[in-house]
Each structure stands twice: as C-alpha cells, then as structure tokens.
Amino acid sequence: MLALVDVCHATAAARGRLCACLAPQALGHLRAVAADTCLADGEILFRPGQRADAYFGVRQGVTMLTRTLSGGRRQVLSFLFPGEIFGFAVQGVHECNAVALGHVSLCRIPVTALTEDPLLAARLHRVARSCLLDGLDQVMRLGRMSATERVADFLFQLWLRLDRPDELHLPMHLSDVADHLGLRSETVCRKLAILRRKGLIGSLGTDGVLPLLQPEGLRQA
Amino acid sequence: MLALVDVCHATAAARGRLCACLAPQALGHLRAVAADTCLADGEILFRPGQRADAYFGVRQGVTMLTRTLSGGRRQVLSFLFPGEIFGFAVQGVHECNAVALGHVSLCRIPVTALTEDPLLAARLHRVARSCLLDGLDQVMRLGRMSATERVADFLFQLWLRLDRPDELHLPMHLSDVADHLGLRSETVCRKLAILRRKGLIGSLGTDGVLPLLQPEGLRQA
C-alpha cells in the first residue's frame, strides 16, 4: 500500500501531479483508501461505456488512453507517465480505452474517497482541469502544426513533463505515437530521422530509449 | 439581472448546460451573484495570461475561444452557444482568447461565488469535465478524420448541441470554422459544396443561416 507517495516525490516538478498538490493530511487519507493494481503489456484497464468507479494513478510504466472511430481508425488521446492521474469521466462512464504499455503498476482511488474527503476531491478537480490544458496543447498540435513540428513538440512537451531528462524512455511503438499525433508511423519515423540529422536527438534504441541532444532546439521546430 | 435562468429553459437538452443540472436553491443563489455583460462584434472578453476571476455563461450570441501559435497560426478551440459556460482556468490564469461573434450578452459568475456555494462549485466542475469530453471529440476530428468528415461532423455535433434545429445560425466566418477544424477556409467552402450536392444541407445564406436537409446523413460522412 505505497499509493502514490513514493512516485510523486521523484517527479514532483510537473504540473497536474496529484501528490505535488496534496496537503499532508490528504496524503494520509489517500494512503488509507488507495489500492494497488498491476497490468501486463497490452492489458486493458477499462473500455468505453464501463462504469467509472475509480481514478487511477500511475506508479510505474506508461498507460495510454485511446479511442476508436469507424473504420478502425484509432486516436491515442494521451500517454500517462508515473505520477499522473487518469480515469476522469463525466457521467460515471468511461469514454476511452486505457491500455498498459509494458508492465504497469497503478494505484486505484475509489470515487467514494472523494465524497469522504472534500480536500482530495478539490485537488482531483484541479488535476482534471489541468488535463483540459494538456488537451489544448494536443488540439494545437493536431490542428495547426506540420508533421515535423508535431513530432518535435511531442518530444519537447514530454521532456518538460518528465523533468528534463537526458533521454526519454518511450515504451510505446511508433504507431502509437503516430496515432497520437494524427500521422502514420512511417511519417513519424521519417520526421525523427530529420530531427536526428539536425543533431537534436540521438538514435531511438531498440529498448525505446531516445537520447535528447538539444532538447531546447525541439521547441521551435 | 436575469442571469442564465431564462436562456437555459430554452436549451436545456444539451449536456453540460449549467442551469439544466442546477438544483433550485443553487439557481436562487446564482441569480444573486451573477452580473450581466455585453460585448460587441469582435470584442475580446479576455486574453491568455489574464487573471481568471469569473466564469461566463452565454445568454445571447456566440463566443469563440482561440489560441495563437507562432507565425500567426490560429486555432479556434470552441464555439460557445447560448446556455453554455466557459472561462475555466487552471491556475487562475486564462489560456486562450475569448472573442465575441456578433453581439453577445453574457452573465458573469465570480469565482468567489464558488467558495460560498459548494453546490454551485460541484455543478461547475461537472461542466468542466463535460468540456473535457467536447475536447475529445475535437481531437478525434483533427487527428483521424478527412476534411469532409470534419465539416460534416462539426455540423452534426452542432445540430445535436442546439436541440436538432431545422437550420443552423452560424455567426462565424468560414475562416473561423476552418481554424476550428484545422483546415483552410477554401477547403471548408469546397466541402460544404460537396455536402450540398449530396442534398444533406442547403445553401449558406449571407445571414449565416444554413438549412439542414438531412442532418442524420451528416453522421456517416
């Protein structure tokens, strides 16, 4: 029953993290009600239409939220890294799939915990609104950026979210990134090659590690 | 000091409307704290970076939320019709421009009203999460739909939001719609022509009125 506490200390810099904005007494309560869960690679935590009776915090690994359109067209709404919260639903029903990328361990926060603890509820609402912000960034990317800009901006934003690491550990496939950016995996691959030739990033290792040589350079293009 | 009450009775069917989900006692309180405002065409209610000390409910007219990228590239995040609420901010600061399309009358709800009235606060949070849902729809459109599908889906969703009217009153320019759908105004115009040739819609009048001949037909394409 470690809940989110440990993880959040490691990645507290990013906005929207739960523990970073929780008062100590709320943390104590959270520790009491949260339960841990584990998922294997590709496992689906929930699907659209399922009752949403809990929030989830990522402890280890990456979870991906997806939605599918007619014709099998898939959109990856977001990638959730350790310390981040997901599972927000409007009318008690999930609107997307939650898929584990690699081994994922989660902490489960029942919605009933919110009614019991208004402080926790307020903080979660704040996180929800922060998700709204991330959604805006994605809309800007999809609506008004070229393919190269989308890839570069995606890496740059990820770099910020993960506390400016020297390299990104990306457990998802290129096709997942493509479905996130409204592109094809071949296009993502080509654009990564361009950024590599510019000296902004290194080569994507088979283990999903991508060295960031000039992260700030990703900002403009 | 009519607040939102009157308007909401006219358009209560759509999800996310404020009054539709407000208990009577909350409405009374809302009536007490809300203040009316008017905007002329093109007038800007707030800009990114400004302190967000109030929410706004649209009483008459349409308001548009926009964001601008380097190079003057603009993205229209949403169009807000009568009965709808906007002004959600994360850290007390607005993240976009709010622009009036034609004459707009608003009702202003100070954020202080939320701390005084937890019921009102809870309802507004629900609306905020509903906005999150609308954002998902837009991401699906931008990421995975063709130009024709985007235009058709935009009209279809609008038709649902406005309680399935026989015709849409669109006070915005084609370029605004284009900036909403990640397209160029010429493309929107061409795609509208295609839908017209298919007999799904009528001709866009100079007054912004667009007859919907087969609204259900817009769903698939």
Place this chain on the structure above:
DNA sequence: CGATACATTGAGGAGGGTCAATCCGGGTGG
C-alpha cells in the same frame, strides 16, 4: 536458424494547401 514484429527507407499518388481570379451582397457616398 527461421519466424515474427517492428523500424526504416523508397517510389508513387492523393488530399488538402496555396495563390489568384471572380462573384456577390451590403454599405457608402455622390
């Protein structure tokens, strides 16, 4: 060692962007 899964690279085509010309309605001023 072969099989599988995914990344990578190439060649060709289509959808939508870009630029420019024209249309059209409404407003203005003579």
Place this chain on the structure above:
DNA sequence: CCACCCGGATTGACCCTCCTCAATGTATCG
C-alpha cells in the same frame, strides 16, 4: 437611385506534404 467599393465566399489551377504500398533491415524469440 446608382456607381463604387470592400470583405468575404466561391471556384479554378497548381503544388507540396503526407499517405499508401511495398521492399528491406534488424532484433527478439522459439
């Protein structure tokens, strides 16, 4: 009342970015 003008819609021609399809490379696993 009419000519003029202006902003935006519409349409056409051309081009570029990205998609599509296919081949090849490469690492992991049985």
